[in-house]
Amino acid sequence: MATSPLGPLELAVLLAVARLGDDAYGLAVRRDLSARLNRDYSVGATYTTLQRLEEKGLLASRTTAPLPVRGGRSRRQFSVTGAGRKAIRDAQRVAASVWAGVGPTIKPEPA
Amino acid sequence: MNGAPRTAELFLEALCTETAFRDDLVGDFAEELSQRAGRDGARAARRWYYRELLRTTPHVAASWLSRLTAREARRLIAIGFSALTFLIVLDVLALLLAKGLAWQFGLVHSVSAFRLHGVGWNVAILTFATLNACLGGFIAAAVGDRTPLLSGFALGVVWTSVDLLVRGVMLLSTAALHPWLSMAFGVLVGVVMVGLTIAGAMIRIRTSGQSLPRAALGT
Numbered sequence: 443m444a445t446s447p448l449g450p451l452e453l454a455v456l457l458a459v460a461r462l463g464d465d466a467y468g469l470a471v472r473r474d475l476s477a478r479l480n481r482d483y484s485v486g487a488t489y490t491t492l493q494r495l496e497e498k499g500l501l502a503s504r505t506t507a508p509l510p511v512r513g514g515r516s517r518r519q520f521s522v523t524g525a526g527r528k529a530i531r532d533a534q535r536v537a538a539s540v541w542a543g544v545g546p547t548i549k550p551e552p553a
Numbered sequence: 554m555n556g557a558p559r560t561a562e563l564f565l566e567a568l569c570t571e572t573a574f575r576d577d578l579v580g581d582f583a584e585e586l587s588q589r590a591g592r593d594g595a596r597a598a599r600r601w602y603y604r605e606l607l608r609t610t611p612h613v614a615a616s617w618l619s620r621l622t623a624r625e626a627r628r629l630i631a632i633g634f635s636a637l638t639f640l641i642v643l644d645v646l647a648l649l650l651a652k653g654l655a656w657q658f659g660l661v662h663s664v665s666a667f668r669l670h671g672v673g674w675n676v677a678i679l680t681f682a683t684l685n686a687c688l689g690g691f692i693a694a695a696v697g698d699r700t701p702l703l704s705g706f707a708l709g710v711v712w713t714s715v716d717l718l719v720r721g722v723m724l725l726s727t728a729a730l731h732p733w734l735s736m737a738f739g740v741l742v743g744v745v746m747v748g749l750t751i752a753g754a755m756i757r758i759r760t761s762g763q764s765l766p767r768a769a770l771g772t
Binding site: 467468469472484485486487489490493494509511512513515516517518 | 557574576577578579580581582583584585587605608609610611612613615616
């Protein structure tokens with residue numbers, strides 16, 4: 443099934459969920475993104491992206507039991523679906539293809 | 554009790570149209586608030602909560618707009634148009650009834666903000682009326698579960714009464730002739746209208762459990 447191309451934030455969120463494994467819920471994903479991309483993403487931006495990816499079938503989610511630290515609310519834990527893994531591989535292949543041959547012409551920045 | 558500012562939490566709950574999404578989002582806010590309160594203190598954590606709420610609102614609103622159902626879209630348009638129609642009709646009637654008062658210190662002063670930017674009178678008046686009507690339409694829709702037409706009518710009555718009252722007060726003060734005061738008046742009315750919209754929607758949410766956007770649209 444062909445899926446629409448992933449935006450940069452969508453890909454970053456998808457990868458964060460893949461990386462976090464069983465600990466992939468909104469807050470953890472947001473922290474992972476902020477640490478890696480050095481940018482403070484809002485809770486809303488993270489959740490709407492997670493929701494969009496789930497609608498595209500790239501993520502699946504399950505709800506945990508309510509937790510006191512969350513004011514009695516449960517967590518939604520995300521996992522990457524088969525379609526999501528394929529989308530990651532496709533994105534990696536496209537990136538490799540786009541970058542192919544560029545390396546020697548780009549000099550590393552001085553430290 | 555998780556220490557979250559109650560009004561902000563209520564607003565956040567109200568903002569989400571899907572119950573599951575609402576729990577996830579509010580839960581994340583609560584969890585981070587509790588961690589920040591332990592690390593930075595309760596005051597700083599509450600400040601973070603408010604700031605984060607402001608940053609989150611546009612994303613959630615955009616997400617809702619992108620999932621707008623045909624019924625909600627139709628209602629949104631209907632509220633805007635019917636509110637505009639009623640506002641114009643009632644404002645014109647009010648102008649005829651109190652011509653000197655309203656015409657001298659009414660629309661002319663209300664649209665001076667637009668005039669300062671070189672916009673023509675007709676465009677300025679129409680834009681001002683449209684903005685007010687759309688804002689006000691939501692107030693009426695938020696406070697009552699009525700059809701858009703009746704919501705617009707309710708808006709017209711409320712808006713015209715308040716408008717004439719404030720213009721009357723301005724007439725008594727010579728300082729009201731200053732264009733910046735007129736602009737401030739316009740801004741104040743806008744803020745009050747938005748505030749009333751949210752307050753009205755909150756009342757409906759508390760009684761019906763609806764989300765803010767759906768309560769505002771009356772769907």
